[in-house]
Amino acid sequence: MAVARKRGDALGVAVLGMGNVGAEVVRTLHEHAEELNRRIGMALELRGVAVRDPHRNRGLPERLLTTDAEALVARSDVDLVVEVIGGIDPARRLIRSALEAGKSVVTANKALLADYTGELAAAAENHGADLYFEAAVAGAIPIVRPLIQSLSGDRVNRVVGIVNGTTNFILSAMADTGAGYAEMLADAQRLGYAEADPSADVDGLDAAAKAAILASLAFHTRVTAGDVHREGMSRITAADLRTAAELGCTVKMLAVCERVDAGPGEPTPEAGGKERVAVRVHPALIPRAHPLAGVDAAFNAVVVEAENAGRLMFYGQGAGGAPTASAVMGDLVMAARNKVFGGRAPGESSYAELPIAPFDDVLTRHHLTLNVTDRAGALAAVASEFARRGVSIATVRQRLTGTLAQLTVVTHRARESVLAEIAAALCELDSVTSVTSVLRLEGTEE
Ligand code: NDP
Ligand code: HSE
Numbered sequence: 001m002a003v004a005r006k007r008g009d010a011l012g013v014a015v016l017g018m019g020n021v022g023a024e025v026v027r028t029l030h031e032h033a034e035e036l037n038r039r040i041g042m043a044l045e046l047r048g049v050a051v052r053d054p055h056r057n058r059g060l061p062e063r064l065l066t067t068d069a070e071a072l073v074a075r076s077d078v079d080l081v082v083e084v085i086g087g088i089d090p091a092r093r094l095i096r097s098a099l100e101a102g103k104s105v106v107t108a109n110k111a112l113l114a115d116y117t118g119e120l121a122a123a124a125e126n127h128g129a130d131l132y133f134e135a136a137v138a139g140a141i142p143i144v145r146p147l148i149q150s151l152s153g154d155r156v157n158r159v160v161g162i163v164n165g166t167t168n169f170i171l172s173a174m175a176d177t178g179a180g181y182a183e184m185l186a187d188a189q190r191l192g193y194a195e196a197d198p199s200a201d202v203d204g205l206d207a208a209a210k211a212a213i214l215a216s217l218a219f220h221t222r223v224t225a226g227d228v229h230r231e232g233m234s235r236i237t238a239a240d241l242r243t244a245a246e247l248g249c250t251v252k253m254l255a256v257c258e259r260v261d262a263g264p265g266e267p268t269p270e271a272g273g274k275e276r277v278a279v280r281v282h283p284a285l286i287p288r289a290h291p292l293a294g295v296d297a298a299f300n301a302v303v304v305e306a307e308n309a310g311r312l313m314f315y316g317q318g319a320g321g322a323p324t325a326s327a328v329m330g331d332l333v334m335a336a337r338n339k340v341f342g343g344r345a346p347g348e349s350s351y352a353e354l355p356i357a358p359f360d361d362v363l364t365r366h367h368l369t370l371n372v373t374d375r376a377g378a379l380a381a382v383a384s385e386f387a388r389r390g391v392s393i394a395t396v397r398q399r400l401t402g403t404l405a406q407l408t409v410v411t412h413r414a415r416e417s418v419l420a421e422i423a424a425a426l427c428e429l430d431s432v433t434s435v436t437s438v439l440r441l442e443g444t445e446e
Pocket of ligand 2: 193
Protein backbone atom coordinates (compact mmCIF):
# COMPACT_ATOMS: atom_id res chain seq x y z
CA MET A 1 0.00 0.00 0.00
CA ALA A 2 1.08 3.59 -0.59
CA VAL A 3 2.50 4.95 2.62
CA ALA A 4 2.06 8.61 3.56
CA ARG A 5 5.45 10.11 4.31
CA LYS A 6 6.57 12.36 7.10
CA ARG A 7 7.37 15.91 6.13
CA GLY A 8 11.12 16.41 5.95
CA ASP A 9 11.72 13.03 4.28
CA ALA A 10 12.81 12.93 0.66
CA LEU A 11 11.47 10.70 -2.08
CA GLY A 12 14.10 8.80 -4.05
CA VAL A 13 13.80 8.82 -7.82
CA ALA A 14 15.45 6.43 -10.26
CA VAL A 15 15.53 7.46 -13.92
CA LEU A 16 15.95 4.59 -16.37
CA GLY A 17 17.36 5.98 -19.62
CA MET A 18 19.04 9.32 -20.27
CA GLY A 19 18.40 9.91 -23.95
CA ASN A 20 16.21 12.64 -25.47
CA VAL A 21 13.56 12.43 -22.77
CA GLY A 22 15.57 11.16 -19.79
CA ALA A 23 18.15 13.95 -20.09
CA GLU A 24 15.37 16.57 -19.89
CA VAL A 25 13.78 14.82 -16.91
CA VAL A 26 17.10 14.82 -15.08
CA ARG A 27 17.67 18.49 -15.97
CA THR A 28 14.21 19.46 -14.72
CA LEU A 29 14.66 17.51 -11.49
CA HIS A 30 17.87 19.42 -10.92
CA GLU A 31 16.87 22.91 -12.08
CA HIS A 32 13.41 22.99 -10.48
CA ALA A 33 14.19 21.04 -7.34
CA GLU A 34 12.97 23.74 -4.96
CA GLU A 35 9.69 24.38 -6.79
CA LEU A 36 9.00 20.67 -7.13
CA ASN A 37 9.64 20.27 -3.42
CA ARG A 38 7.06 22.96 -2.65
CA ARG A 39 4.49 21.50 -5.03
CA ILE A 40 4.89 18.00 -3.67
CA GLY A 41 5.52 18.88 -0.05
CA MET A 42 8.69 16.82 -0.08
CA ALA A 43 11.99 16.85 -1.94
CA LEU A 44 12.65 14.57 -4.90
CA GLU A 45 16.18 13.19 -4.79
CA LEU A 46 17.77 11.61 -7.81
CA ARG A 47 19.25 8.31 -6.60
CA GLY A 48 20.60 7.15 -9.94
CA VAL A 49 20.28 7.06 -13.71
CA ALA A 50 20.50 3.83 -15.69
CA VAL A 51 22.12 4.03 -19.12
CA ARG A 52 23.81 1.70 -21.60
CA ASP A 53 27.05 3.67 -21.82
CA PRO A 54 28.14 5.01 -18.42
CA HIS A 55 31.29 6.65 -19.80
CA ARG A 56 29.61 9.25 -21.97
CA ASN A 57 29.80 12.72 -20.43
CA ARG A 58 26.28 13.64 -19.35
CA GLY A 59 27.12 16.40 -16.89
CA LEU A 60 26.25 14.14 -13.96
CA PRO A 61 28.48 12.86 -11.15
CA GLU A 62 29.72 9.38 -12.12
CA ARG A 63 28.29 7.86 -8.94
CA LEU A 64 24.76 8.52 -10.23
CA LEU A 65 25.24 6.56 -13.47
CA THR A 66 24.82 2.81 -13.68
CA THR A 67 24.30 0.13 -16.29
CA ASP A 68 22.55 -2.07 -13.72
CA ALA A 69 19.00 -0.79 -13.99
CA GLU A 70 17.61 -3.78 -12.06
CA ALA A 71 19.79 -3.03 -9.04
CA LEU A 72 18.89 0.67 -9.20
CA VAL A 73 15.16 -0.13 -9.21
CA ALA A 74 15.63 -2.53 -6.26
CA ARG A 75 17.41 0.02 -4.03
CA SER A 76 15.56 0.55 -0.79
CA ASP A 77 15.92 4.33 -1.06
CA VAL A 78 14.14 4.45 -4.46
CA ASP A 79 10.41 5.25 -4.19
CA LEU A 80 9.63 6.38 -7.74
CA VAL A 81 10.88 5.03 -11.05
CA VAL A 82 10.85 6.91 -14.36
CA GLU A 83 11.20 4.54 -17.32
CA VAL A 84 12.40 6.29 -20.48
CA ILE A 85 14.44 3.53 -22.09
CA GLY A 86 11.75 2.52 -24.57
CA GLY A 87 11.01 -0.83 -26.23
CA ILE A 88 9.63 -3.96 -24.59
CA ASP A 89 12.46 -5.56 -22.66
CA PRO A 90 14.15 -4.72 -20.35
CA ALA A 91 11.59 -1.91 -19.82
CA ARG A 92 8.73 -4.32 -19.12
CA ARG A 93 10.78 -6.35 -16.64
CA LEU A 94 12.07 -3.25 -14.87
CA ILE A 95 8.62 -1.66 -14.57
CA ARG A 96 7.18 -4.91 -13.20
CA SER A 97 10.01 -5.19 -10.64
CA ALA A 98 9.38 -1.63 -9.51
CA LEU A 99 5.60 -2.04 -9.24
CA GLU A 100 5.88 -5.38 -7.47
CA ALA A 101 8.10 -3.67 -4.89
CA GLY A 102 5.37 -1.02 -4.37
CA LYS A 103 7.31 1.69 -6.21
CA SER A 104 5.31 3.95 -8.46
CA VAL A 105 6.29 4.16 -12.11
CA VAL A 106 6.08 6.90 -14.69
CA THR A 107 6.70 5.80 -18.26
CA ALA A 108 6.60 7.34 -21.75
CA ASN A 109 6.76 3.92 -23.39
CA LYS A 110 3.86 3.65 -25.86
CA ALA A 111 5.21 0.52 -27.53
CA LEU A 112 5.11 -1.28 -24.19
CA LEU A 113 1.79 0.14 -23.01
CA ALA A 114 0.04 -0.63 -26.27
CA ASP A 115 0.42 -4.33 -25.56
CA TYR A 116 1.05 -4.69 -21.83
CA THR A 117 -1.09 -2.12 -20.02
CA GLY A 118 -3.24 -4.89 -18.55
CA GLU A 119 -0.29 -6.75 -17.08
CA LEU A 120 1.38 -3.61 -15.75
CA ALA A 121 -1.84 -2.13 -14.36
CA ALA A 122 -2.52 -5.39 -12.53
CA ALA A 123 0.97 -5.33 -11.03
CA ALA A 124 0.37 -1.74 -9.88
CA GLU A 125 -3.04 -2.58 -8.44
CA ASN A 126 -1.82 -5.71 -6.62
CA HIS A 127 1.09 -3.93 -4.99
CA GLY A 128 -0.44 -0.58 -4.12
CA ALA A 129 1.71 1.32 -6.59
CA ASP A 130 0.83 3.87 -9.28
CA LEU A 131 1.41 3.59 -13.01
CA TYR A 132 1.33 6.89 -14.90
CA PHE A 133 1.88 7.29 -18.65
CA GLU A 134 0.74 10.72 -19.86
CA ALA A 135 3.84 11.06 -22.07
CA ALA A 136 3.10 7.86 -23.98
CA VAL A 137 0.55 9.60 -26.22
CA ALA A 138 1.23 12.88 -27.99
CA GLY A 139 4.20 14.05 -25.89
CA ALA A 140 3.42 17.23 -23.97
CA ILE A 141 -0.30 17.23 -24.75
CA PRO A 142 -2.46 16.31 -21.76
CA ILE A 143 -4.77 13.68 -23.24
CA VAL A 144 -4.33 10.58 -21.08
CA ARG A 145 -5.41 12.33 -17.88
CA PRO A 146 -8.41 14.05 -19.51
CA LEU A 147 -9.61 10.68 -20.80
CA ILE A 148 -9.00 8.85 -17.51
CA GLN A 149 -10.18 11.57 -15.16
CA SER A 150 -11.86 14.65 -16.63
CA LEU A 151 -14.13 12.66 -18.97
CA SER A 152 -14.77 9.72 -16.65
CA GLY A 153 -18.34 10.93 -16.11
CA ASP A 154 -19.05 11.31 -19.81
CA ARG A 155 -19.33 8.87 -22.70
CA VAL A 156 -16.66 9.21 -25.35
CA ASN A 157 -17.86 8.24 -28.82
CA ARG A 158 -14.89 9.04 -31.00
CA VAL A 159 -11.27 10.08 -30.75
CA VAL A 160 -9.49 11.30 -33.87
CA GLY A 161 -5.94 12.51 -33.75
CA ILE A 162 -2.74 13.43 -35.48
CA VAL A 163 -0.45 11.61 -33.08
CA ASN A 164 2.76 11.31 -35.06
CA GLY A 165 4.82 14.43 -35.60
CA THR A 166 7.15 12.98 -38.22
CA THR A 167 4.41 12.01 -40.67
CA ASN A 168 2.59 15.29 -40.06
CA PHE A 169 5.80 17.17 -40.79
CA ILE A 170 6.25 15.26 -44.07
CA LEU A 171 2.63 15.71 -45.21
CA SER A 172 2.62 19.41 -44.26
CA ALA A 173 5.86 19.94 -46.17
CA MET A 174 4.48 18.09 -49.21
CA ALA A 175 1.37 20.29 -49.14
CA ASP A 176 3.44 23.49 -48.75
CA THR A 177 6.09 22.78 -51.37
CA GLY A 178 4.41 20.48 -53.88
CA ALA A 179 7.34 18.07 -53.47
CA GLY A 180 7.00 14.29 -53.28
CA TYR A 181 7.14 11.91 -50.34
CA ALA A 182 10.76 10.74 -50.76
CA GLU A 183 12.08 14.29 -50.96
CA MET A 184 10.21 15.48 -47.87
CA LEU A 185 11.14 12.33 -45.92
CA ALA A 186 14.80 13.11 -46.67
CA ASP A 187 14.19 16.67 -45.40
CA ALA A 188 12.58 15.33 -42.22
CA GLN A 189 15.60 13.09 -41.68
CA ARG A 190 18.03 15.95 -42.28
CA LEU A 191 16.17 18.13 -39.76
CA GLY A 192 16.12 15.35 -37.15
CA TYR A 193 12.37 14.66 -37.19
CA ALA A 194 12.57 11.28 -38.86
CA GLU A 195 14.91 8.45 -37.86
CA ALA A 196 17.38 6.92 -40.33
CA ASP A 197 14.96 3.96 -40.33
CA PRO A 198 11.67 5.85 -40.56
CA SER A 199 9.40 2.80 -40.65
CA ALA A 200 7.97 3.15 -37.13
CA ASP A 201 6.63 6.55 -38.10
CA VAL A 202 5.81 6.30 -41.81
CA ASP A 203 4.33 2.80 -41.60
CA GLY A 204 2.04 3.95 -38.77
CA LEU A 205 3.44 1.69 -36.03
CA ASP A 206 4.05 4.56 -33.63
CA ALA A 207 0.59 6.02 -34.28
CA ALA A 208 -1.03 2.59 -33.94
CA ALA A 209 0.50 2.11 -30.47
CA LYS A 210 -0.83 5.52 -29.42
CA ALA A 211 -4.23 4.81 -30.97
CA ALA A 212 -4.46 1.55 -29.02
CA ILE A 213 -3.79 3.42 -25.77
CA LEU A 214 -6.30 6.16 -26.63
CA ALA A 215 -9.01 3.65 -27.58
CA SER A 216 -8.46 1.59 -24.42
CA LEU A 217 -8.93 4.69 -22.28
CA ALA A 218 -11.81 6.17 -24.27
CA PHE A 219 -13.90 3.01 -24.45
CA HIS A 220 -12.89 1.24 -21.20
CA THR A 221 -11.87 -1.72 -23.29
CA ARG A 222 -8.48 -3.30 -23.72
CA VAL A 223 -7.22 -2.54 -27.23
CA THR A 224 -3.73 -3.60 -28.31
CA ALA A 225 -1.59 -2.45 -31.22
CA GLY A 226 -2.48 -5.66 -33.07
CA ASP A 227 -6.16 -4.64 -32.99
CA VAL A 228 -5.43 -1.46 -34.93
CA HIS A 229 -5.89 -1.45 -38.69
CA ARG A 230 -2.79 0.27 -40.01
CA GLU A 231 -1.79 1.72 -43.38
CA GLY A 232 1.41 3.70 -43.93
CA MET A 233 1.80 7.01 -45.73
CA SER A 234 4.51 6.19 -48.27
CA ARG A 235 2.00 5.77 -51.13
CA ILE A 236 0.80 9.39 -50.78
CA THR A 237 1.94 11.38 -53.81
CA ALA A 238 2.33 15.05 -54.61
CA ALA A 239 -0.66 14.56 -56.97
CA ASP A 240 -2.82 13.39 -54.02
CA LEU A 241 -1.99 16.60 -52.17
CA ARG A 242 -2.82 18.67 -55.27
CA THR A 243 -6.16 16.95 -55.80
CA ALA A 244 -6.93 17.34 -52.11
CA ALA A 245 -6.25 21.07 -52.34
CA GLU A 246 -8.52 21.38 -55.37
CA LEU A 247 -11.30 19.81 -53.33
CA GLY A 248 -10.72 22.16 -50.39
CA CYS A 249 -9.08 19.37 -48.39
CA THR A 250 -5.70 18.37 -47.07
CA VAL A 251 -4.16 14.96 -46.36
CA LYS A 252 -3.33 13.95 -42.78
CA MET A 253 -2.19 10.73 -41.17
CA LEU A 254 -5.05 10.06 -38.77
CA ALA A 255 -5.61 7.78 -35.82
CA VAL A 256 -9.35 7.13 -35.58
CA CYS A 257 -10.87 5.37 -32.56
CA GLU A 258 -14.64 4.95 -32.71
CA ARG A 259 -17.62 2.98 -31.56
CA VAL A 260 -19.32 1.02 -34.32
CA ASP A 261 -22.61 -0.84 -34.34
CA ALA A 262 -22.98 -4.53 -33.63
CA GLY A 263 -21.91 -6.81 -36.46
CA PRO A 264 -24.15 -7.65 -39.44
CA GLY A 265 -26.97 -9.96 -38.34
CA GLU A 266 -26.30 -9.32 -34.65
CA PRO A 267 -28.78 -7.50 -32.40
CA THR A 268 -28.32 -3.74 -32.15
CA PRO A 269 -27.10 -2.29 -28.83
CA GLU A 270 -30.72 -1.20 -28.17
CA ALA A 271 -31.81 -4.83 -28.60
CA GLY A 272 -29.21 -6.11 -26.18
CA GLY A 273 -26.41 -6.57 -28.72
CA LYS A 274 -22.97 -5.20 -28.14
CA GLU A 275 -21.56 -2.23 -29.94
CA ARG A 276 -17.97 -2.62 -30.98
CA VAL A 277 -14.77 -0.62 -31.13
CA ALA A 278 -12.81 0.07 -34.29
CA VAL A 279 -9.37 1.61 -34.35
CA ARG A 280 -7.46 2.54 -37.49
CA VAL A 281 -4.44 4.51 -38.59
CA HIS A 282 -4.12 5.65 -42.18
CA PRO A 283 -3.72 8.74 -44.34
CA ALA A 284 -7.01 10.48 -45.12
CA LEU A 285 -8.38 13.61 -46.72
CA ILE A 286 -9.97 16.08 -44.34
CA PRO A 287 -11.68 19.35 -45.23
CA ARG A 288 -9.60 22.47 -44.64
CA ALA A 289 -12.27 23.70 -42.22
CA HIS A 290 -11.75 20.69 -39.94
CA PRO A 291 -9.87 21.57 -36.74
CA LEU A 292 -7.17 18.98 -37.49
CA ALA A 293 -6.46 20.43 -40.95
CA GLY A 294 -4.61 23.39 -39.47
CA VAL A 295 -2.28 21.21 -37.39
CA ASP A 296 0.94 21.64 -39.29
CA ALA A 297 4.62 20.74 -39.10
CA ALA A 298 5.51 18.30 -36.32
CA PHE A 299 2.59 19.30 -34.09
CA ASN A 300 0.05 16.80 -32.77
CA ALA A 301 -3.62 17.24 -31.92
CA VAL A 302 -6.39 15.01 -30.65
CA VAL A 303 -10.09 15.68 -31.05
CA VAL A 304 -12.37 13.91 -28.58
CA GLU A 305 -16.11 13.71 -29.16
CA ALA A 306 -18.09 12.97 -26.04
CA GLU A 307 -21.82 12.78 -25.45
CA ASN A 308 -22.13 15.68 -23.01
CA ALA A 309 -18.88 17.57 -23.56
CA GLY A 310 -19.28 17.67 -27.35
CA ARG A 311 -16.09 18.18 -29.28
CA LEU A 312 -12.85 18.91 -27.43
CA MET A 313 -9.50 19.53 -29.03
CA PHE A 314 -6.06 19.04 -27.48
CA TYR A 315 -3.12 20.51 -29.37
CA GLY A 316 0.62 20.91 -28.89
CA GLN A 317 4.05 19.39 -29.22
CA GLY A 318 3.78 15.63 -29.52
CA ALA A 319 7.45 14.81 -29.32
CA GLY A 320 10.88 16.12 -28.37
CA GLY A 321 12.86 15.79 -25.19
CA ALA A 322 11.61 18.82 -23.26
CA PRO A 323 7.91 18.60 -24.26
CA THR A 324 7.81 14.91 -23.43
CA ALA A 325 9.64 15.52 -20.17
CA SER A 326 6.90 18.03 -19.25
CA ALA A 327 4.34 15.20 -19.30
CA VAL A 328 6.70 12.85 -17.46
CA MET A 329 7.32 15.45 -14.75
CA GLY A 330 3.59 16.10 -14.36
CA ASP A 331 3.10 12.40 -13.71
CA LEU A 332 6.07 12.28 -11.38
CA VAL A 333 4.63 15.09 -9.28
CA MET A 334 1.28 13.25 -9.11
CA ALA A 335 2.94 9.98 -8.11
CA ALA A 336 5.08 11.76 -5.51
CA ARG A 337 2.09 13.58 -4.04
CA ASN A 338 0.32 10.25 -3.71
CA LYS A 339 3.30 8.95 -1.74
CA VAL A 340 3.21 12.02 0.48
CA PHE A 341 -0.53 12.24 1.03
CA GLY A 342 -1.49 8.56 0.65
CA GLY A 343 -3.66 8.79 -2.50
CA ARG A 344 -3.66 6.46 -5.48
CA ALA A 345 -3.70 7.02 -9.22
CA PRO A 346 -6.93 5.94 -10.93
CA GLY A 347 -6.42 2.35 -12.03
CA GLU A 348 -7.07 0.80 -15.41
CA SER A 349 -10.70 0.61 -16.46
CA SER A 350 -11.52 -2.10 -19.00
CA TYR A 351 -14.92 -3.12 -17.66
CA ALA A 352 -16.77 -2.52 -20.95
CA GLU A 353 -14.85 -5.26 -22.79
CA LEU A 354 -16.29 -4.21 -26.14
CA PRO A 355 -15.41 -6.50 -29.04
CA ILE A 356 -13.05 -5.18 -31.69
CA ALA A 357 -14.80 -4.71 -35.04
CA PRO A 358 -12.95 -5.93 -38.13
CA PHE A 359 -11.87 -3.08 -40.37
CA ASP A 360 -14.16 -4.41 -43.12
CA ASP A 361 -17.20 -3.41 -41.04
CA VAL A 362 -16.16 0.21 -40.53
CA LEU A 363 -18.15 2.86 -42.39
CA THR A 364 -15.93 5.23 -44.33
CA ARG A 365 -16.10 7.56 -47.30
CA HIS A 366 -13.76 6.97 -50.21
CA HIS A 367 -12.16 9.41 -52.60
CA LEU A 368 -10.98 7.69 -55.77
CA THR A 369 -9.03 9.08 -58.69
CA LEU A 370 -9.05 7.07 -61.91
CA ASN A 371 -8.27 7.50 -65.57
CA VAL A 372 -10.85 6.30 -68.10
CA THR A 373 -11.02 6.28 -71.89
CA ASP A 374 -13.15 9.21 -73.00
CA ARG A 375 -15.95 7.35 -74.76
CA ALA A 376 -19.70 6.84 -74.42
CA GLY A 377 -20.66 4.66 -71.46
CA ALA A 378 -17.31 4.94 -69.61
CA LEU A 379 -18.77 7.04 -66.80
CA ALA A 380 -21.89 4.86 -66.67
CA ALA A 381 -19.75 1.72 -66.32
CA VAL A 382 -17.86 3.27 -63.42
CA ALA A 383 -21.06 4.47 -61.74
CA SER A 384 -22.68 1.06 -62.11
CA GLU A 385 -19.95 -0.60 -59.98
CA PHE A 386 -20.98 1.68 -57.12
CA ALA A 387 -24.72 1.35 -57.77
CA ARG A 388 -24.77 -2.43 -57.94
CA ARG A 389 -23.17 -2.60 -54.49
CA GLY A 390 -25.55 -0.06 -53.03
CA VAL A 391 -22.93 2.66 -52.59
CA SER A 392 -24.08 6.20 -53.18
CA ILE A 393 -21.78 8.63 -54.98
CA ALA A 394 -21.59 12.10 -53.43
CA THR A 395 -19.60 13.94 -56.13
CA VAL A 396 -17.94 13.20 -59.47
CA ARG A 397 -15.49 15.50 -61.15
CA GLN A 398 -14.20 14.92 -64.66
CA ARG A 399 -11.18 16.49 -66.32
CA LEU A 400 -10.38 15.75 -69.97
CA THR A 401 -6.79 15.22 -71.08
CA GLY A 402 -6.68 14.16 -74.75
CA THR A 403 -8.41 10.80 -75.18
CA LEU A 404 -8.47 10.17 -71.44
CA ALA A 405 -10.72 11.54 -68.74
CA GLN A 406 -9.56 11.78 -65.15
CA LEU A 407 -12.43 11.04 -62.78
CA THR A 408 -12.49 11.94 -59.12
CA VAL A 409 -15.29 10.16 -57.29
CA VAL A 410 -16.25 10.81 -53.67
CA THR A 411 -18.67 8.37 -52.06
CA HIS A 412 -21.08 8.65 -49.20
CA ARG A 413 -20.42 6.41 -46.19
CA ALA A 414 -20.32 2.69 -46.89
CA ARG A 415 -18.76 -0.42 -45.43
CA GLU A 416 -15.02 -0.49 -45.96
CA SER A 417 -15.13 -4.02 -47.44
CA VAL A 418 -17.64 -2.91 -50.10
CA LEU A 419 -15.63 0.17 -51.00
CA ALA A 420 -12.48 -1.95 -51.31
CA GLU A 421 -14.39 -4.36 -53.57
CA ILE A 422 -15.45 -1.44 -55.79
CA ALA A 423 -11.88 -0.15 -56.08
CA ALA A 424 -10.77 -3.64 -57.17
CA ALA A 425 -13.68 -3.99 -59.63
CA LEU A 426 -12.91 -0.61 -61.24
CA CYS A 427 -9.39 -1.77 -62.07
CA GLU A 428 -10.93 -4.61 -64.11
CA LEU A 429 -13.17 -2.39 -66.29
CA ASP A 430 -12.18 -2.08 -69.96
CA SER A 431 -12.75 1.66 -69.93
CA VAL A 432 -10.56 2.24 -66.85
CA THR A 433 -6.89 2.61 -67.72
CA SER A 434 -5.72 3.12 -64.12
CA VAL A 435 -6.95 3.78 -60.60
CA THR A 436 -4.32 6.22 -59.43
CA SER A 437 -5.43 6.92 -55.88
CA VAL A 438 -7.84 5.58 -53.28
CA LEU A 439 -8.02 7.64 -50.12
CA ARG A 440 -10.51 7.86 -47.30
CA LEU A 441 -12.32 11.08 -46.55
CA GLU A 442 -12.79 11.91 -42.87
CA GLY A 443 -14.24 14.83 -40.98
CA THR A 444 -17.45 15.09 -42.98
CA GLU A 445 -20.85 13.84 -41.89
CA GLU A 446 -22.48 12.15 -44.89
P1 NDP B 1 16.56 7.47 -26.52
O1 NDP B 1 16.90 6.37 -27.46
O2 NDP B 1 17.02 8.84 -26.84
O3 NDP B 1 17.14 7.11 -25.07
C1 NDP B 1 17.09 5.83 -24.53
C2 NDP B 1 17.93 5.81 -23.27
O4 NDP B 1 17.81 4.53 -22.68
C3 NDP B 1 19.43 6.06 -23.52
O5 NDP B 1 19.94 6.90 -22.52
C4 NDP B 1 20.03 4.66 -23.41
O6 NDP B 1 21.35 4.67 -22.88
C5 NDP B 1 19.12 4.03 -22.38
N1 NDP B 1 19.08 2.58 -22.46
C6 NDP B 1 18.82 1.82 -23.53
N2 NDP B 1 18.86 0.50 -23.18
C7 NDP B 1 19.13 0.47 -21.87
C8 NDP B 1 19.32 -0.58 -20.93
N3 NDP B 1 19.22 -1.86 -21.29
N4 NDP B 1 19.61 -0.26 -19.65
C9 NDP B 1 19.74 1.03 -19.28
N5 NDP B 1 19.56 2.08 -20.12
C10 NDP B 1 19.28 1.78 -21.40
O7 NDP B 1 14.98 7.42 -26.31
P2 NDP B 1 13.99 8.66 -26.08
O8 NDP B 1 14.46 9.45 -24.92
O9 NDP B 1 13.75 9.35 -27.36
O10 NDP B 1 12.64 7.90 -25.73
C11 NDP B 1 12.45 7.30 -24.47
C12 NDP B 1 11.01 6.82 -24.34
O11 NDP B 1 10.15 7.93 -24.47
C13 NDP B 1 10.56 5.82 -25.42
O12 NDP B 1 9.67 4.90 -24.86
C14 NDP B 1 9.86 6.68 -26.42
O13 NDP B 1 8.88 5.98 -27.17
C15 NDP B 1 9.19 7.68 -25.50
N6 NDP B 1 8.85 8.94 -26.13
C16 NDP B 1 9.81 9.64 -26.78
C17 NDP B 1 9.52 10.82 -27.39
C18 NDP B 1 10.55 11.62 -28.08
O14 NDP B 1 10.21 12.66 -28.65
N7 NDP B 1 11.82 11.23 -28.05
C19 NDP B 1 8.13 11.35 -27.41
C20 NDP B 1 7.19 10.56 -26.63
C21 NDP B 1 7.56 9.38 -26.05
P3 NDP B 1 22.58 5.36 -23.67
O15 NDP B 1 22.34 6.83 -23.52
O16 NDP B 1 23.78 4.90 -22.94
O17 NDP B 1 22.49 4.88 -25.08
N1 HSE C 1 8.41 9.57 -33.56
C1 HSE C 1 7.31 10.16 -32.88
C2 HSE C 1 6.73 11.26 -33.74
C3 HSE C 1 7.72 10.78 -31.57
O1 HSE C 1 7.21 11.56 -34.82
O2 HSE C 1 5.72 11.82 -33.32
C4 HSE C 1 7.62 9.83 -30.45
O3 HSE C 1 6.28 9.48 -30.22
